[in-house]
Amino acid sequence: MMGNIFAKFKNDIDTAMKYYDQALIVNPNDNITINNIGANLLQQNKFSEAKKYFNKALTLDASYPNTLYALGLIASEEDDFLIAFERFIETSKCSKKNDFFYNKGIEEAYNVSNTIFQQEIGNTIFKQYRVLLEQKGGIAIDIVKDDTIATVAKIEFAENYDRAKHVIKYKDAVLGFEHLLMHELVHLDFVLEAQALEKNLLYTTTQQHKNIFLKKIEKSINKLKQKGISVEAINGYTTGLFSGINSLIFNAPIDLFIEDFLHSKYPELRPYQFVSLLTIVQDGLRAVTDKQVLEITPSELVSCNKIYNLVGAMQLKNLYAIDFISEFKASKIELETANKFYEEFLEYKDDKQPAEEYELVQHWADDLKLSDYFELIGENQYRKRSNIDDFIHDLEKNPFGSDEKDPVKEKKMKTFLEHQEALGLNSAVVMFMVGALEFFEGKSKEDIKKIAFEIAMQGTQGYDPNVKNYKLSAIPNKEFSGYQILAYYFVSWSIAIPEMVSQLQLPFEAEYKLALSMYNTK
Structure with a gap:
């Protein structure tokens, strides 16, 4: 109390520190008291003095959100924005959902991420990784801004387009788009590792696969016809559904490995990943809860879509504390299936071998009865098949x-x-x-x-x-x-x-x- 009096009312920090130090001698292991001393100093903008007490409190209890949040604020004041980001994320992780510090941690993490974006750290990391993969694969990688693509970023492999170079197309209108550029590079990295062992697989769909899909959603198509929807519009709609579900089948399991790789190997990229994944999960949530979408989309597809997006939401919660899981309004079986999938991913991730991600693609599709919509083919065999003379x-x-x-x-x-x-x-x-x-x-x-x-x-x-x-x-x-x-x-x-x-x-x-x-x- 004497320390608080000298700090707050007399602005005599030197004398206040003497009293605070005596308080620590009397009770050196009370992290809350130590934290409160730091909080009083922080209110007086005495950042360096406050930091001493917060760090001491942190050694006593590394999960006390008040301490973590304060250290985030101090790091931000010191322009150490990456440390500030990590502290704010830890704050939310150590708080209950929707508690004050849960919300404040996420809010401040988002704010500091925007500050980091201005420093173009993500662009520097991307350029370095790009050069590394060009050397690893022996093929140059072009970067092309293209606002016409359906997603924020996509990679076009040279061999699939009969080109001399790989091409990554992107839109820069989305916050943290550099993360998605890195995401596409990791796709390439995984492929290069699988190719080196002759284990790479290609995800292929044919008209036969699409016909099976159309047969399964025939009732929904008939409903659209009864409503007077044109054949052209229905064809566009069903093609979009077919492409969408196949995109989820292939990408949802592999994306988990990619994001885990990025989080582990590139901690400086985490603010970009945080903002980007937040947007992706929110988009996925809207896709399975929007009333207009639910009215016209076959229920079995909505359920599969929900499960795949739930797995992504589980990873977001694990990495960055943001919890959207309850907002998906999943059934018990949907939630159990998503949990099962995420547990399977966790079993694989720490000692993942090249091409093992394809096993999850197939396993999950089998469990959801989606295997009739695609085929995984050995890349070498597919290339030979495409040339009948060589075959x-x-x-x-x-x-x-x-x-x-x-x-x-x-x-x-x-x-x-x-x-x-x-x-x-x-x-x-x-x-x-x-x-x-x-x-x-x-x-x-x-x-x-x-x-x-x-x-x-x-x-x-x-x-x-x-x-x-x-x-x-x-x-x-x-x-x-x-x-x-x-x-x-x-x-x-x-x-x-x-x-x-x-x-x-x-x-x-x-x-x-x-x-x-x-x-x-x-």
């Missing part, structure tokens, strides 16, 4: 891909072989082989070879025994189940190119022998 050459040289790595095919094959081992002799495959032998009867080896090549070309990504609608242009008007296409695969190569069958690595030798004996006795 046939490689196929003749190495028909079963035994000399190349295909991450998707390897995983499917491992699962399939384990399944076959458990089954023993597969009677279904035997019968399909008999059918294949009957189909190929009377055909020339050249004709059979063409079919064998087409099956092999389609099967570069692996065949799934559980799929029932494989098609071949060489055998029109016929759909094959997974086991059936595998049977035709084995039989066609056994007839047309028998010397290469040993490289198939399919466990069908016994089935083929039995099928031949059954066929020959007919």
Whole structure:
């Protein structure tokens, strides 16, 4: 009290400090008393003196929001804005939602972030990382301002656009856009790491995937037709829905890893990330709570959208304390699913290996029953598939891909072989082989070879025994189940190119022998 009197009413800080020091001797471990001493000094704008007491209070209780907030204010006065930002975020993390210091911490963090933006720290970090990735990948990266793109930033990979350079397009009208430029560079970094191990996958969609999607939302489309909406408008709307859900399927899991990487590796970028993620989560929240959107969007898509955005909101809360989770008004199952997804991400993140992010893309899509809308394809295999001459050459040289790595095919094959081992002799495959032998009867080896090549070309990504609608242009008007296409695969190569069958690595030798004996006795 004597210290407060000399500090507040007599403006005699030197004498006040003597009394404060005596108070510390009497009770050196009372962080609240020490904090209050600092607060009194802070009110007198005695920043350096106040800082001494706040730092002492912090050593006694590192989670007391009053102390953290005061140190943030002092750091801001000292123009140490990055430290100020961290203190304000810690203030909110150590406070209950909507408490005074929770709100003040977020408010001051936002204000100090805007001050940091003026220093162009983000631009400097981006330029350095850009040069690093150009050296790492051996390809230059162009930066193009483009206000016509749908998102704030996007990367166009050189190989996908037949260019000599990667291109990052961006809009600069959004606060913290430098964070999104960095976000796109991390996308590239992850791809480079996966490519180095020949594990990179491409996310692809086809008209067939879109047709499946349109079939599933047919009721919603019919409602729009009944309202007199034009076909053109409906087509635009459904195309937007298809693109939107695929964007979420692919980006939501990978973005978690990217943001974790940025938060860990580039602490100076955190103010940019804070403001940018805040905007992104708020946009996602509006997308699943806007009444007009909910009226016309299929409920199952809204639910999936909500789950993916909830996972992003959980990361925002974890990194920067801002909690929007309750505002999503999620059902119990939606919240449980989002929690499950976020827990799975946490299990991966600390020791993530290149290309593992794609596992979450597939796992989450499987859980949400969205896997029919896309396909993950090994990048090397996709590039070869796009050039038929190169593909046939490689196929003749190495028909079963035994000399190349295909991450998707390897995983499917491992699962399939384990399944076959458990089954023993597969009677279904035997019968399909008999059918294949009957189909190929009377055909020339050249004709059979063409079919064998087409099956092999389609099967570069692996065949799934559980799929029932494989098609071949060489055998029109016929759909094959997974086991059936595998049977035709084995039989066609056994007839047309028998010397290469040993490289198939399919466990069908016994089935083929039995099928031949059954066929020959007919």
